[in-house]
Amino acid sequence: MQEALLKIARRYPQLLLPIRAGMRQTEEYKNAVLGGEIPDTQPHFRCCEAFRAETADTPAGRAEILYFGDRQDFLQAYQALAYRCEPTPIPDSVGAVTIGGLINWEKIHTHRDEYLGAGGGDWDAEFARFTAEKKNYRDSVILLSGGYYSNVPPEAVGLSAEEWKEKSYLIRKFHELTHFTCRGLYPEDIDALRDEVIADSIGLMAAFGRCDRHLARLFLGVEDGVFREGGRLSHYAAAEELGDAVRRVNALIDEYAARIERAREEGQDIFALLLRIFP
Numbered sequence: 001m002q003e004a005l006l007k008i009a010r011r012y013p014q015l016l017l018p019i020r021a022g023m024r025q026t027e028e029y030k031n032a033v034l035g036g037e038i039p040d041t042q043p044h045f046r047c048c049e050a051f052r053a054e055t056a057d058t059p060a061g062r063a064e065i066l067y068f069g070d071r072q073d074f075l076q077a078y079q080a081l082a083y084r085c086e087p088t089p090i091p092d093s094v095g096a097v098t099i100g101g102l103i104n105w106e107k108i109h110t111h112r113d114e115y116l117g118a119g120g121g122d123w124d125a126e127f128a129r130f131t132a133e134k135k136n137y138r139d140s141v142i143l144l145s146g147g148y149y150s151n152v153p154p155e156a157v158g159l160s161a162e163e164w165k166e167k168s169y170l171i172r173k174f175h176e177l178t179h180f181t182c183r184g185l186y187p188e189d190i191d192a193l194r195d196e197v198i199a200d201s202i203g204l205m206a207a208f209g210r211c212d213r214h215l216a217r218l219f220l221g222v223e224d225g226v227f228r229e230g231g232r233l234s235h236y237a238a239a240e241e242l243g244d245a246v247r248r249v250n251a252l253i254d255e256y257a258a259r260i261e262r263a264r265e266e267g268q269d270i271f272a273l274l275l276r277i278f279p
Helices: 002-009 027-035 071-082 105-117 123-131 161-185 192-208 213-220 239-263 270-277
Strands: 051-058 061-068 096-103 138-145
Touching: 002 051, 051 161, 061 071, 061 161, 071 096, 071 138, 096 161, 105 123, 138 161, 161 192, 161 270, 192 213, 192 239, 192 270, 213 239, 239 270
Parallel strands: 061 138
Antiparallel strands: 051 061, 096 138
């Protein structure tokens, strides 16, 4: 992990900073995020063998994925990248997130080296020109954790712990890639509850080859037609709206499970299926 993480830290130096209150106000943080300086410190991560970086090609472009098998390491990365190294609480049911707008200093430094190597003589002017286009140097990054999906235990799914961890990884990955694709292709078409149901459904298809309606409900905290305290649905509906949200989620799950059954084809690419059912 150490070598792989240090490589990623050349893109996002704040990953190497500690998480503590007031960190975003420090010169160390500003130098890392706004100046691209690599902190002279060891990574504040615990599990050396449970980190990997990968990419995925989607209809909306290439997605960068950082996987942290250790839950504490996932929280460390989440707080560093999304909350400016502040110790913001993350709910137990959150195991993946897409973070947009991150400055990728490796892209900037690579362009600088190419510009100067080609004989360029005014890097300040070229820097201003290059960074005028956000697509040149800003990234969207998907963070994945290694715990059970939606904090659902393996016995509730009928799998062993190791089997459920592997399935959870696939569900999380394709859940977030669904959001990445839909936000990229249809940025104005956003409906939180619908989008969560679609993303869970695509994740289930990727992991199991089918959309299990019982699991889709369980992931959002709906059991026997009522909301389970601590379920993910509470992230998308206020307490007084949960009754209506449960009814809508039940209908959406049935609708999209049926759409998937009608649209699926043997050997079909998962993103082709997504584009056939969205919205």
